[in-house]
Amino acid sequence: MESYYEKMLAVSKKLISLMALSLGLDDLFFEKIGAWHEPLAYVRLLHYPGKTFEGSCGRLGASAHSDFGIATLLLTDGVPGLQICRDKDRHPQLWEDVPHVHGALIVNVGDLLERWTNCLFRSTLHRVLPTEQERYSVAFLPKWRPRLHG
Numbered sequence: 001m002e003s004y005y006e007k008m009l010a011v012s013k014k015l016i017s018l019m020a021l022s023l024g025l026d027d028l029f030f031e032k033i034g035a036w037h038e039p040l041a042y043v044r045l046l047h048y049p050g051k052t053f054e055g056s057c058g059r060l061g062a063s064a065h066s067d068f069g070i071a072t073l074l075l076t077d078g079v080p081g082l083q084i085c086r087d088k089d090r091h092p093q094l095w096e097d098v099p100h101v102h103g104a105l106i107v108n109v110g111d112l113l114e115r116w117t118n119c120l121f122r123s124t125l126h127r128v129l130p131t132e133q134e135r136y137s138v139a140f141l142p143k144w145r146p147r148l149h150g
């Protein structure tokens, strides 16, 4: 887990450099404002049991939400269930299955990046449908703690 944590942190750093470049900023922009000051992240280990049991009311997925940070790196075992809604302002909402790409990470843009970029990047509205099959996923959520001064 520690090794996974370190590797994902390195991937997150590269990703945010690329995001800075895509915004027309210096690739070290976020580093310079101190985004990596005391870097921290959550590693969320998720297990969806697959079968519903009494009292679960068939609700053993994850309801629609967006993640709070800059971007979440998500690894899944390929069992379907994850869906995204590309246009969260559209009514009724249109949900699409996220295809599994072996060896690839799924990047979900978070609310913080949406806020920082004034909606240029939109946070990904996503959900996990309850599945018949057992499902595992690992969500890596970097927490950003820019230095407030200097």
Ligand SMILES: O=C(O)CCC(=O)C(=O)O
Pocket: 044, 046, 062, 067, 074, 076, 082, 126, 128, 136, 137, 138, 139
């Ligand atoms: O299990 C998944 O594929 C998604 C998990 C998720 O959305 C989350 O942990 O925030």
Ligand SMILES: [Fe+2]
Pocket: 065, 066, 067, 108, 126
């Ligand atoms: Fe999520």
